[in-house]
Amino acid sequence: MDLREINNKKKRLEGFMIFGGAITGISFISFIANPVFMIGFIAGGLIMAITGSQFKKLSTDFKAIHVKKIIEDEIKGIDYDPKKGFEKEVVYGSKILKKEDRYYSEDYLSGVMKDKKFACADVKLQDVRSNGKSTTVVTVFQGRFFMIDFEKKFENDVYIMPNLSIGFNWFSELQRVDLESIAFNKLYDVFSVDKHSAFYLLKPAFMEKLIEFRSVAKRVMFGFKDNQVYIALDTRIDSFDLRMFREIDQTFFEEIKKEIKLIEELIDLIPA
Missing domain, CATH: 1.10.287 (Helix Hairpins)
Known part of the structure; x- marks a missing residue:
């Protein structure tokens, strides 16, 4: 067609x-x-x-x-499948998103960029709430989920969440770590088994990058686990989808290219 x-x-x-x-x-x-x-x-x-x-x-x-x-x-070497998505076990296993009643994933991209293997897809999580008389479906997360390979294994898991994240209490073994940057602490909460792992990862230059990156999405979550980096961007947008009453014009296609650029930016964001 x-x-x-x-x-x-x-x-x-x-x-x-x-x-x-x-x-x-x-x-x-x-x-x-x-x-x-x-x-x-x-x-x-x-x-x-x-x-x-x-x-x-x-x-x-x-x-x-x-x-x-x-x-x-x-970009050569990238595969795209609009019907495929992440298995829920992968997303929940990252621990940066909490398990909800309904799970959807599509628009799967995978490949190698800047010598790093990556995969990303749209993810939507919905919570079904009922009071006995009526049922309400609340979209808790809707956006892009990324998984990027890291050359070396992180000594301990480190999680970077939006400041005062509701529901991020399923890590009883983790402690909240305050960093020296007041600007960073206002935007993000950091969790790890010990503060040394967080300090080792979050050098001043990396924190500055994360502060700048906050403008990309409503909520941004990072997980550094084993030899994987997990990133969840709560954009409230279905990537690449046609939209009612919106032209398929050059602007539409430029947004697709911006998605590719975003993957490059995320790979550059991760400290070597």
């Missing part, structure tokens, strides 16, 4: 979404006066749900052809 066909189908689906939304809205307002309009409300909701499902499929087809080509042409 070429870009013209994808754009045409995208516009048709956007039209259906507007139509379904209009039916739902009008029926909801009219339901107050006449309950029979509940039928229209349900029908509109179904149209929107089916359209959303078809739009997701179109997005996957688009990524499998066009995004894959852009990524693999940009």
Whole structure:
């Protein structure tokens, strides 16, 4: 399917979404006066749900052809699979993200860059909360998860979390380490078995890089474990996905290239 066909189908689906939304809205307002309009409300909701499902499929087809080509042409030796993701055991095993009720992962990138093996993918974690009468689904994390090989094994695990992270209390054996940089301590909390491991890793130059990097995402988490570096960026964005009512233009493709650039920046960020 070429870009013209994808754009045409995208516009048709956007039209259906507007139509379904209009039916739902009008029926909801009219339901107050006449309950029979509940039928229209349900029908509109179904149209929107089916359209959303078809739009997701179109997005996957688009990524499998066009995004894959852009990524693999940009840097040789990188593989991209829009349907593949990290196994949940890998993500939870990093210990920088807490296990939640629902787990999703897709848009898997892997390869070698700057002599370092890496893998990354979108991850979404959702917490299902129920009070007996109603159920609420809360997205706890949505963003990009990275795993980068490190040449040498870290003596002890070190975790760098956003300051005052809620829920980061499942490491009873770890201690919180305060560093000399006040600016760094305001942004991040550091955890390790002993403070010497943290001090050895977090040299002033590395801390400055981490302070600058904080602007990339809402929340940034790092785990230095064995010979792997794990990074989670809570961006609240689905990478590479088509979006309703947004053009597939040059800006869209530039954002794909920015993702590749981000991997390079992360590899450069890690101290040698």
